[in-house]
Amino acid sequence: MADRPGPLLIIGGHEDKDRDRVILKAVAERLNGGRLVIATVASHEPEGYFEAYQKAFGALGVTDLVELYVEERADSGGAEALATLDGAAAVFFTGGDQLRISSQIGDTGLERRILDLHAAGGLIAGTSAGASVMSETMLVKGPSSESYRIGEVHMAPGLGLMKDVIIDQHFAERGRYGRLLGAVAHNPRLLGVGIDEDTALLVEGRAGRVIGSGAVYVVDGESATHSNIAEAKADRALSIFDVRTHVLSSGDRFDFNRRRPTCGSDDDEGT
């Protein structure tokens, strides 16, 4: 086992499953023959999710897949759920409701096994709700296609795999710049990371690299000179000045310690 944590693959939803599959390929390449656990916990009705990934990963030569689903929180410490992680090289959280992931497996034996797998070098991937849940504080809900109004974003504790960020997904597609900005305004210690559909941030250590067809937005509130979030009445639109935004596309990298982007190209590979 490696003595440093494994990579995180944080996907903005709707990753391509039929054509180039560049994002799913990034998962397949990191299995080293180990088992891939498809965690469909986020879904209230998980039927069909596992089969869709089984087919997409099968086309990439990955055949050792198991589904991890827990109906009730009480099952998350059970032997059956824990056994799905035996021999696992990676866990892939599918979409649905991020609050289902955190409420059903947070602080259970299952969560500890997943965190241990990551700490030992295993890959943790998540798409849509599975992306949101990676951060310590996660965005649960808030209006899309609207500017942020005071009091409108709901946040909750996530799995904490990724420190000091708050993640949003389906980002440009659902017009979520306003809500991510609202989340960041609460405490600019958290860097806002908005990920488009069919786009992912592959995080190794504290460095991220973009893969996929869209963009990753990094919203840095450290430089902000004014915000009305603590003063204004509910329902009033947010004011915030001097926010630094980076838009990264395929191949670009981001250093989360230095909070700095560097440019790359589509063809860049690597660590």
Next chain:
Amino acid sequence: MADRPGPLLIIGGHEDKDRDRVILKAVAERLNGGRLVIATVASHEPEGYFEAYQKAFGALGVTDLVELYVEERADSGGAEALATLDGAAAVFFTGGDQLRISSQIGDTGLERRILDLHAAGGLIAGTSAGASVMSETMLVKGPSSESYRIGEVHMAPGLGLMKDVIIDQHFAERGRYGRLLGAVAHNPRLLGVGIDEDTALLVEGRAGRVIGSGAVYVVDGESATHSNIAEAKADRALSIFDVRTHVLSSGDRFDFNRRRPTCGSDDDEGT
């Protein structure tokens, strides 16, 4: 007549016409008993537009309204069209297609009369397409709810009432941060101004003040340290780093010469 240009009221679309009408009130307050010209030129099918504004402004006590519509460019120099501007205190451009405004009245006698009215202190207001057309270079079209891809934004010369900015409307509602950023990336000399629905920027001289229920986004590319817009292939997502964004809500102001925001409150009134 005043010896300095009149105000501009740049509206993000769907301004409230039934309740508080704060934006339409800002028009009504600046008429000083003069005539209000409702220019429905942007619309391919203008039926009903004038009547809707007639009703909304009527409720605010404004009764001297005329409609300005030109079916064909050839009409834009005609006596009938020019006569609608006699005694006018303000022109209000309604929504539709900004390219219809610029192509039908650009460089005609009608445009000169409107520019003269503004130069002499008259108010020029515009909502949606009528907002976009105010700048020298206007955004014509580009995808909403997507990150910007190289080559996807179409721009064209506007009426040039507002220098060094590019305006977008229905901003948060249609998820247009990506496309405005794409427009700004072409030449960061232009400041990007994105205006939400039921929200307006009232510009006097080179100072703007926000009114209405949503937000105004100012995207300043001057600080940008990298962009791939000139290098990347068509269809590739835009990368751009270190863009400064300001989100302004009701009462906040923006100094376009210094490119700086200042905070205000809902109750602030303008100079």
